[in-house]
Amino acid sequence: MSGFPWSAFALNLLWAAGAALAVMLVTFTVAVRRGLHRIVDIAWGVGFTAVAAVTLGASAGEGDVVRRLLVTSLTAVWGLRLAVHIARRGRGHGEDPRYEAMLAKAPGSRNLYALRMVYLLQGALVWLVSLPVQAAAYVPGRPSLLAWAGAALWALGLAFEAVGDAQLARFKADPAHRGQIMDRGLWAWTRHPNYFGDFCVWWGLYLQACDLPAAAAVSVVSPLVMSLLLIRGSGKRLLERHMAGRPGYAEYQARTSGFLPRPPRKKGVGPS
DSSP, rough: OOOOOHHHHHHHHHHHHHHHHHHHHHHHHHHHHHTTTGGGGHHHHHHHHHHHHHHHHHHHSOHHHHHHHHHHHHHHHHHHHHHHHHHHTTTTTOHHHHHHHHHHHHOOOOHHHHHHIHHHHHHHHHHHTTTTHHTTTTTTTTOHHHHHHHHHHHHHHHHHHHHHHHHHHHHHHHHTTOOOOOOSSSGOOSSSSHHHHHHEEEEEHHHTTTTHHHHHHHTTTHHHHHHHHHHHHHHHHHHHHHHHHHHHHHHHHHHOOOOSOOOOTTTTTOOO
């Protein structure tokens, strides 16, 4: 197997940065006109899809066509499903309380503060986290068993996200469940099936780049950063802080895994 084309990959990094930035700037313009910054969450999945599409074009003549199409398809399916889900979930709602709280502390223009602290930051994260998608497109040789195992891990993650989101949506749509904690289906096995799904998706995409040590080394930071965000950053920890005061949530924590799925604990065992 030949070496990694560093010069072509470096150019791809610039194209990917431009794609992520374009998505965020367009979203910012729409958000300002609508007075609703929560739509930036929709742009998260769209940004990854844009980076994957640009990478597919920029890597023409490089890498392996099967791997390039595979990693692009996996990224686009995940990103567009997530974008559609978030768009549907937020339809008819006002501003996200997270952004309201952040922008209330803005020094000067709220919109410019949002541009710096939300849109440009998320664009930078899209670029960083997508490194395995970019690197995999430049790996020569057909995907190995490791790469196909990564695709299987991606599929597991997508299933956890999609099924968990659908179960939660049905639960919330029933007025009889108002004020209750969702603890059924996948939510009985982990308090965060969507975050666990994201975790599997990005480690699965990283495995697409692992057939070449150089590509694996240059992109390993991405799944590590995503894992940190999901478990210790804006994912699990922030949501559980928000949910801490809800009636019944402490009991739910005590019997349900905090991240990795497993059967519910019996009563009397501490939370994870």
